[in-house]
Amino acid sequence: MESQENSLQANKYLQIWKRRYIPAINIFFSVLLLSIMAAFVLQKPSYVAEAKLRFQRNNATSTLTGVGTEIGKLEPVVEDNQINPLNTEAEVIRSLPVVQKTISILQLKDNSGLIITPEDFLDNLTVKNVNKTDILSISYKDTNPVQAAKVVNVLIKIYLEQNVNLLRIETATARKFIEKQLPNAEAVVQQTEAELARFKERYQLVSLQEEVTQSVAVMGELQKQMSDVQSNLANVDAQSLAVRKQLDMNSQQALMMASLSQTPGVQDILKEIQQLESQLAGRRTVLQDTHPQIIDLQEKLKSLNGLLQQRVKIVADTSQPQFNNNMQLGALQQQLAAKLVELESNRLGLANQTATLSKLQAAYKERLNIMPKLEQYQRQLERKLQAAQSTYSLLLQKLQESHIAENQNVGNASIISQAEVPNKPSSSRLLTYLSAVLLASIASFATIYLLEAKDKSIKTxxxxxxxxxxxxxxxxxxxxxxxxxxxxxxxxxxxxxxxxxxxxxxxxxxxxxxxxxxxxxxxxxxxxxxxxxxxxxxxxxxxxxxxxxxxxxxxxxxxxxxxxxxxxxxxxxxxxxxxxxxxxxxxxxxxxxxxxxxxxxxxxxxxxxxxxxxxxxxxxxxxxxxxxxxxxxxxxxxxxxxxxxxxxxxxxxxxxxxxxxxxxxxxxxxxxxxxxxxxxxxxxxxxxxxxxxxxxxxxxxxxxxxxxxxxxxxxxxxxxxxxxxxxxxxxxxxxxx
CATH class of the missing domain: 3.40.50.300 (P-loop containing nucleotide triphosphate hydrolases)
Structure with a gap:
C-alpha cells in the first residue's frame, strides 16, 4: 500500500515536471549562468588559516599533584553519552566576549573601512571537533592570508587566558565559600561533642555494650541468689510451722513464755500462787467459802495474781499478754520455744534479704529496659558527630587544595599547532560551480512551485x-x-x-x-x-x-x-x-x-x-x-x-x-x-x-x-x-x- 502511494506521488511530480519543464529549464540555465559570472567577477580569493587545540579531562598539574582534580574538569552537565564537552568549548570560543575582544585587538575592518560586526566575524570563523579525538580545529577565512593567521592566533590566546582566569575565579569563589563555612562546621563539631558528653554524664555511661553485658550477668546472679533465699525461707517456714503445732502457740507467745519461764520473780510468785491454791483447795473441803480462812486465802491469791500481772507486763511489755495459764515450761518446751524464736528470726532475715534482692533486680531490669533507647540516642549523637567531623575535615582539605589550585596557572587546553600564513587560496571552482547549480536548482523549483500555486486550473x-x-x-x-x-x-x-x-x-x-x-x-x-x-x-x-x-x-x-x-x-x-x-x-x-x-x-x-x-x-x-x-x-x-x-x-x-x-x-x-x-x-x-x-x-x-x-x-x-x-x-x- 505504501509503495503504491509512493508511486502515485512520483507520478504526480512527473506530471508537474512535464507541464513546467520549459520555464524551469530556462530559469535554471539563466540563474546558473548569472551565478557563475557573478562568482568569477565579484569573488576575491580567500585564504584559510588553521590552528589546533588539545583538551584533557583534567589539567596536568591537578593530575600529578592530586590537588584540585575536580576544578576545571571537562564533563557535561546533562548525563547524556551523546553530549561532547568539546562542543561546549567550541561554543565558548565562538562566544561574543571572545569574538569582540579579538576584533578590538586586531581592529578588523570590512571592505568599507568599518569595524566588522561579530556576525560577519563568525561567518568566517570555523570551530569544529576533529573526529574521534580530543582536538578542536579553529580556522578563519579572509582575503588577507596574514590577517587570517593573526586572527586565529589572537583568538586562541584570548580563549586560553579566559579559560585560566575563569578557573582562578571559580577557585577563589570556592575558597571564600569554604573559609566562610569552616567556622560553622567547627562549631557544629564542638556542639555535638558537648551534647554527647552531657548525655554520657547524665546517664552515667562509659560503655553501653559492656554495661549491658555486666547487667545481664548481675541479673542472672541476683536471680540465682533469690532462688536460694526463697528456698531457705520456705524451709524455715516449714520448721516454724511444725514447732508452733507442737507448742500450740505462735512465735510471739513462745517468745513471751520463754522469757517468763526464765524470769525468777515470775516463777517465785507462780510457786506461791500454786501453794495458796493448794491450801485453798484443802480448806474448802472442810470449810465454807464464807469462812475467814477461805476469804483470807482468796485475798492473798488475788493479791499475788495482781503482782504476777504487773511482773508479766514488765517482762512481756504488754498490758494484756496472751498466753496459757501454765507459765512454767519444761526443758523440752523451753528448747522448742527457743527454736521457734530462732526460726522466726531467720525467717525475718530471709524475707528482708528477698525484698532487697527483688528491689535490686527491679533496678537492674529498669536500667536494661532503657538501654536500647540510650543506645539509639548515643548512636545518633555519634553519627552526627562523625558527620560533622567528616565535613570539617573535608572543608580543611578542600581549603588547602583551593589555596594550591588558585596559584596554578594552567588549564585543560594546550596548543598543538599555531596558525601559519596560508600560501594558497581556499576557494575552489568546484565549490563555486556546485553553489551555482544549487542556486539555479532552487530557482527552477521555486518557479515550478509558483506557477503551480498560481495555476488553479484542472489539469488531469x-x-x-x-x-x-x-x-x-x-x-x-x-x-x-x-x-x-x-x-x-x-x-x-x-x-x-x-x-x-x-x-x-x-x-x-x-x-x-x-x-x-x-x-x-x-x-x-x-x-x-x-x-x-x-x-x-x-x-x-x-x-x-x-x-x-x-x-x-x-x-x-x-x-x-x-x-x-x-x-x-x-x-x-x-x-x-x-x-x-x-x-x-x-x-x-x-x-x-x-x-x-x-x-x-x-x-x-x-x-x-x-x-x-x-x-x-x-x-x-x-x-x-x-x-x-x-x-x-x-x-x-x-x-x-x-x-x-x-x-x-x-x-x-x-x-x-x-x-x-x-x-x-x-x-x-x-x-x-x-x-x-x-x-x-x-x-x-x-x-x-x-x-x-x-x-x-x-x-x-x-x-x-x-x-x-x-x-x-x-x-x-x-x-x-x-x-x-x-x-x-x-x-x-x-x-x-
Missing amino acids: VDEAKELLGLTLLGVIPVVGKLKKYIGSDEKAESYSQRLIVRDAPRSPISEAYRMLRANLKFISADNELKVIVVTSSVPTEGKSTVSANLAVAMAQTGRKVLLIDADLRRPVQHKIWELMNSKGLSNLIIGQAEITTAVKNVMDNLDVLPSGVLPPNPGSLLDSLRMATLMETFASKYDFVIVDAPSINVAADAATLGQMADGVLFVVRPGVVDSVNADFAQEQLKKSGQNVLGQVVNGVIVNNEPYSYYYYYEEERSHLTTTGVNNTKAVAGSSNN
Whole structure:
C-alpha cells in the first residue's frame, strides 16, 4: 500500500515536471549562468588559516599533584553519552566576549573601512571537533592570508587566558565559600561533642555494650541468689510451722513464755500462787467459802495474781499478754520455744534479704529496659558527630587544595599547532560551480512551485474526478492529426471543433464518444434517459462539440435523435452543422415558427434545432411554460433529446433546463476550467436539485496524464474490428477509474 502511494506521488511530480519543464529549464540555465559570472567577477580569493587545540579531562598539574582534580574538569552537565564537552568549548570560543575582544585587538575592518560586526566575524570563523579525538580545529577565512593567521592566533590566546582566569575565579569563589563555612562546621563539631558528653554524664555511661553485658550477668546472679533465699525461707517456714503445732502457740507467745519461764520473780510468785491454791483447795473441803480462812486465802491469791500481772507486763511489755495459764515450761518446751524464736528470726532475715534482692533486680531490669533507647540516642549523637567531623575535615582539605589550585596557572587546553600564513587560496571552482547549480536548482523549483500555486486550473482526469466527485462517463482526447482517419487532403486542424464522429469514425476520439454513449446506456438501465442537458462550468470547455458528437454517436445506432441548441446567448450548433439560424428555438417559444420549419435534418436519424434569433431575455424564454411544453413534445417524438445549454457560471439556464430533462451531463476541460469555477458550478447543480449523470472530461492531452487512457488506431479498416474490441475495453477501464 505504501509503495503504491509512493508511486502515485512520483507520478504526480512527473506530471508537474512535464507541464513546467520549459520555464524551469530556462530559469535554471539563466540563474546558473548569472551565478557563475557573478562568482568569477565579484569573488576575491580567500585564504584559510588553521590552528589546533588539545583538551584533557583534567589539567596536568591537578593530575600529578592530586590537588584540585575536580576544578576545571571537562564533563557535561546533562548525563547524556551523546553530549561532547568539546562542543561546549567550541561554543565558548565562538562566544561574543571572545569574538569582540579579538576584533578590538586586531581592529578588523570590512571592505568599507568599518569595524566588522561579530556576525560577519563568525561567518568566517570555523570551530569544529576533529573526529574521534580530543582536538578542536579553529580556522578563519579572509582575503588577507596574514590577517587570517593573526586572527586565529589572537583568538586562541584570548580563549586560553579566559579559560585560566575563569578557573582562578571559580577557585577563589570556592575558597571564600569554604573559609566562610569552616567556622560553622567547627562549631557544629564542638556542639555535638558537648551534647554527647552531657548525655554520657547524665546517664552515667562509659560503655553501653559492656554495661549491658555486666547487667545481664548481675541479673542472672541476683536471680540465682533469690532462688536460694526463697528456698531457705520456705524451709524455715516449714520448721516454724511444725514447732508452733507442737507448742500450740505462735512465735510471739513462745517468745513471751520463754522469757517468763526464765524470769525468777515470775516463777517465785507462780510457786506461791500454786501453794495458796493448794491450801485453798484443802480448806474448802472442810470449810465454807464464807469462812475467814477461805476469804483470807482468796485475798492473798488475788493479791499475788495482781503482782504476777504487773511482773508479766514488765517482762512481756504488754498490758494484756496472751498466753496459757501454765507459765512454767519444761526443758523440752523451753528448747522448742527457743527454736521457734530462732526460726522466726531467720525467717525475718530471709524475707528482708528477698525484698532487697527483688528491689535490686527491679533496678537492674529498669536500667536494661532503657538501654536500647540510650543506645539509639548515643548512636545518633555519634553519627552526627562523625558527620560533622567528616565535613570539617573535608572543608580543611578542600581549603588547602583551593589555596594550591588558585596559584596554578594552567588549564585543560594546550596548543598543538599555531596558525601559519596560508600560501594558497581556499576557494575552489568546484565549490563555486556546485553553489551555482544549487542556486539555479532552487530557482527552477521555486518557479515550478509558483506557477503551480498560481495555476488553479484542472489539469488531469484524476484531478477532475477528485475535485468534483462525479461519475466519469467519458474521456475525450484532444483533437490531433486526423488526416489518415478521414481520408482526404484537407487540413486536420479544420475538424478540431467539428463533427469528428461523423467525419473520422475510425479515430480514437470517435471511439471515446461511442464509449460515452455506451456508459450513458449502462447508467440508465433501470430508468430510460430521453432528455439530456449538456453543460459546463465556463465557456470554451467544448460542451457544444461534445453535444454534437454525442448526438451523432447516438444517431448511428439507429435511434431518432434531436439536438437542441439552447444556448441563446452564444449559440454554436448552427456553425458546427453549417445551418441558417434565422429560425430556431427562440422562434418556437414565442410562436413565430413551427417545429417542422425550425427543426433541420442533418443526417440519418439526427435532427438539429438551432437557437434561432437571439432574444434580449433568454432566461425568461427558457423558463417559460411554452418551453416545458416543447420539451415534452420533443421527448415524445424522439428517442433521445440532447440539449446544448449555456455554461453554469454564465447563466442559470442550465439549471432551468435540467428541471425539464432526465439528467445533466457535465463537461470538464483540463487547462480551461479552474477548481474554483468547477466547484462553484457543482454547488449550483446540487442546490438546484439536478440529476447529474456524471462528467465528461474533454480535450485531454494524453501526454499530460499519469496513465495511458487511450490507444491510437494505427491499423487499416480491415483490422478495425479486432482492434476496436481491445480499445473499447481499455477506454471502459479508464472510465471506471
